[in-house]
Amino acid sequence: MIKRRRKKSYKYLYLIIGFIIGGILFFGLNNHNVRNKLVQTVMGYAPPENTTILIVGQDSIKPLRSDTIILLCLNTKSEEILLFSIPRDTRIEVPGNGYDKVNHSYAKGGIQLLKETIEKNLNIPVPYTVEINYQGFEKVIDLLGGVEIDVESDMKYIDRAQDLVIDISAGKQRLKGDKALQYVRFRNDRLGDIGRIKRQQNFLQALFNEIDNPLNLPKMPQIIQELRHALVTNFSNEELINLGLWFKDLNERVMITDMMPGEATYIEGVSYWEPDLDTTKELIAEFFLKEEKVEEQLNES
Numbered sequence: 001m002i003k004r005r006r007k008k009s010y011k012y013l014y015l016i017i018g019f020i021i022g023g024i025l026f027f028g029l030n031n032h033n034v035r036n037k038l039v040q041t042v043m044g045y046a047p048p049e050n051t052t053i054l055i056v057g058q059d060s061i062k063p064l065r066s067d068t069i070i071l072l073c074l075n076t077k078s079e080e081i082l083l084f085s086i087p088r089d090t091r092i093e094v095p096g097n098g099y100d101k102v103n104h105s106y107a108k109g110g111i112q113l114l115k116e117t118i119e120k121n122l123n124i125p126v127p128y129t130v131e132i133n134y135q136g137f138e139k140v141i142d143l144l145g146g147v148e149i150d151v152e153s154d155m156k157y158i159d160r161a162q163d164l165v166i167d168i169s170a171g172k173q174r175l176k177g178d179k180a181l182q183y184v185r186f187r188n189d190r191l192g193d194i195g196r197i198k199r200q201q202n203f204l205q206a207l208f209n210e211i212d213n214p215l216n217l218p219k220m221p222q223i224i225q226e227l228r229h230a231l232v233t234n235f236s237n238e239e240l241i242n243l244g245l246w247f248k249d250l251n252e253r254v255m256i257t258d259m260m261p262g263e264a265t266y267i268e269g270v271s272y273w274e275p276d277l278d279t280t281k282e283l284i285a286e287f288f289l290k291e292e293k294v295e296e297q298l299n300e301s
Contacts, residue, residue, distance in 0.1 A: 048243050050075055050288055053128040054115055056106065057137075059162060066106035066114060067185070068200075071126070071284075076246065078254075078290040084283075085259040087193045091272035092121050101272065111232075122281055129234055136230020138177030143223050144210045146174040149183060149203060157188040193273065197259055258283065 057068030066088060073082035088103040094117050097108060106114040111129050119126050141147060150172040157166040166182040168175075175183055184203050187196040210216060235243070261283075262275040 048074060048076055048239070048246050050077065051128060052124055052126050053130060054111070054118060054126045055130045055132070056111060056114065057132050058134070066103040069102065069114070071118070073284065073287055074246075075288055075290055080254040080256060080287070080290065082256045082258065082284070082287045085197050085257075086118075087197070087260060087262075087273040089193055089271060089273045090260060090262070090275050091265075091267070092117060092275065092277075095120055121277055122284060124281075124284060128239075131232040132230055134181055136226055138181055139226045140177075140223055140230070141175070141180045141207075142177040143219050143226065144207075144216055146176040147180055147203065147206045147210050148172065148174050149180075149206050151175075151183065153189075155182065155186045155188075157186060192264070192271075194259070194264075201257060256287070 051074050053072040053074075055068075055070040055072055056066045059067035069086040069088060071082075071084040071086065073084060075082070086102060088101065090102040091099055092102045092105075094100045094102075094105040094108070094113065097105070102114070102117060105117045109116075111131055115126050115129055118124075151168055151170050153170050155166050155168040158164070164185065166186050166188075168179055168182055168186075180203065184200050185196070186199065187193050189195050191198070233240075260273070260275050261279045262273050265272050265274045
């Protein structure tokens with residue numbers, strides 16, 4: 001199980017956050033006061049309510065499966081963000097289908113069935129969803145000129161069924177779009193999907209360093225356009241803008257990265273991640289309950 005970490009930094013913010021909030025649009029404007037005044041004047045600004053967003057990275061197999069699953073939980077009263085990863089092999093009850101891997105729910109019923117599966121098992125509402133494809137990911141990384149990563153070991157893997165060939169040598173290097181995608185997808189080591197989640201965190205730290213590079217600011221309009229093509233979401237434009245404004249001061253917010261607790265197991269020869277759902281529910285409930293503690297402190301003062 002990955003140890004939880006709290007940082008007043010966005011170093012470990014997942015790449016997919018950038019896709020959701022259109023954050024690149026706002027990071028591309030240096031003058032926050034001008035940006036806020038413009039948006040507030042044109043269409044107003046309402047801080048987002050506490051909410052949960054389901055983020056899915058699609059694989060390339062037909063029917064499409066959820067290769068990456070993240071719950072992005074926002075507590076806008078305590079100014080905290082929880083990035084909660086769900087391993088794709090998590091064994092969970094899928095409505096109408098019995099127990100199966102969580103990513104199979106996406107293959108069987110798309111984003112709606114995956115959403116219902118998570119809501120049923122975790123007892124939480126998930127009002128918003130975001131789906132991302134690999135092609136958009138590669139294009140955005142290429143537009144940034146790649147991302148510098150210190151690859152911890154040689155990564156060699158071939159999966160003809162997924163049309164996936166991973167061939168990356170160990171060492172510090174700049175990964176362009178295709179190699180970057182290989183890096184964040186690789187899971188052919190002893191930690192499997194859990195190791196991949198750790199690598200994704202390393203990659204995202206490097207990615208946001210690239211986004212902060214002033215040399216990349218002129219590329220932002222083209223990057224935003226690519227993001228629009230890569231995203232399928234039920235967010236309205238106004239909601240995305242309000243969410244983006246709330247995220248503008250990420251370095252001042254508390255980031256919590258975590259993943260669904262559990263253990264690797266085999267059932268009838270099939271590998272699964274057997275989740276601890278009770279602990280998961282407690283973690284998420286405690287995260288949102290912090291709102292009440294903040295309000296109580298305000299009322300006492």
